[in-house]
Amino acid sequence: MLDSLVQLARETCSDKRRQLMGHVATLFVEGADRYSNEELALFNDVLTRLIDKVDVPGRSALSERLAPIRTTPRGIVLKLANDKPEVAAPVLEHSPVLTSDDLLGLARSKGQAHLLAISRREHLDAQVTDVLLERGAQPVRRSVAANPGASLSDWGSRLLVKLAETDRDIRESLTVRHDLSAANFEKLLSMLPRERQDKLRQIFEQNEALAQELFREAGKHVEGSKLERRRSRLSAKVMLKDLKAGERRLDETVIEYSLSINLYDLAFLLAQLAGIDPRYVRNIMVRYDAAALVILCRALGLGETAFSALSRARCRHLKVPLSIAENWQAEYRTMPSAEAQRTMRFVRARLATLEACA
Known part of the structure; x- marks a missing residue:
């Protein structure tokens, strides 16, 4: 043939x-x-x-x-x-x-249309975005600012904050990024109305508190609520491969694990999909407060029926009345997907920073 x-x-x-x-x-x-x-x-x-x-x-x-x-x-x-x-x-x-080296070479040598396409990739190293910001015209720079997967160097952050003074699109994109330094974040806030500044500071403080709490709890389990590993993780790894290949839906997978109250392997799956260490998700699973789990599951696009099944499984594991699940479900229904995704990007980045400094 x-x-x-x-x-x-x-x-x-x-x-x-x-x-x-x-x-x-x-x-x-x-x-x-x-x-x-x-x-x-x-x-x-x-x-x-x-x-x-x-x-x-x-x-x-x-x-x-x-x-x-x-x-x-x-x-x-x-x-x-x-x-x-x-x-x-x-x-x-x-x-x-x-590779990053391929992209770096292309960014240094190609025209604006090529640079714009590169700027839209799901993940970009800071050395690539530096070249895009240096050589790119306004559409490329706006695209980099709006791409949460485009890592920024300190130079890149400072350049975008400077451009934000006269470019409203860049300014709005930067307000939802998770990787600005405190100094650049404060400079960005100074360009906004006072009421908007206060709201963004509050969001930043809440997200920072969540990241710090997850990091502190990573080495311990909530007393009396430790998750048990019920089976080999091989099945979870196979399930993860199928999910990433599009051969299984996340909702049906969560429901299947929830019905068997296999929260250990489910925590592994959710952590891998979210790009964070499973120990963080295992602790989220056994906390009575569902706020962090709501953010995680909404950011991953989990449907309400699947989250309901997960809530009931948590009630059984925590030995609390099933009626508590209704409160968690109500919280889930009111969480906007965009807000959950922004929070997860921030928490993921902060956890990586905290781990590197530990």
Whole structure:
């Protein structure tokens, strides 16, 4: 089958080349996690030869299909990333194949459209955002400011705060970031009306208190409420893989673990999805106060039915009346998703800082 693809690659008709590339891309996408290194190298060879002979719409379609796949040959990704902006954008924004060094080189050499696509990636190192902020025009700088996954250096933070003096979009984006230093945060607040300053300070203090409390409790369990490890974590790791691959829904997984009152493995799953140490979530699980759990679950997008099942499981574990679950559920219904996500970003960053300083 692969030999026949090599033969088809010799076709000279542009339409057939586009069709062939689409066919090869389909074969690759469907078996990307199963091919041997030799087969991946062959796909790389065929696609590399086809890319130069296919028009921009065809290359753009290929970029869209290959962007999210981790096993896409590196040569193909780099070739697409250096192509025209409409071709490069999908891989620049989404491809996990591109390293920080790759992104740094592209940010230093490409134009504004490429920089804008890079600025939208889910995660960016501070050294990359520094180059984006230095070379980027206003749309790129606004995009960096609005991207919670774009890490900022102290220089980058100070530059954005300075730009915020005359750019309302950047100013508003910075008010919900979690990684400004105290000095930069205060400078940003000085640009806002007094009532807004007071509200943001209150939010900051509440989030800081939550992070500090979780950190202090990390080494201990609430007395008499320690979670038991009921089974091997292998099943939880398999479940996590399925969740990340989109083969299972978070809600049905939470309900399944809640019905068996397996809060230990559930804490592991939620922690991995939230990007924090499981010990924090284990302690959240056994606290009578549900505020932290409400924030965590709402930030992860858990539905109300699944949170209700989790609340009832917590009641049984804590040996409190099931009616208490209704109070926790009411709290969950009133928690806005955007607010929960902002709080989790702040808490995640602060916990990392506290751990590094411990």
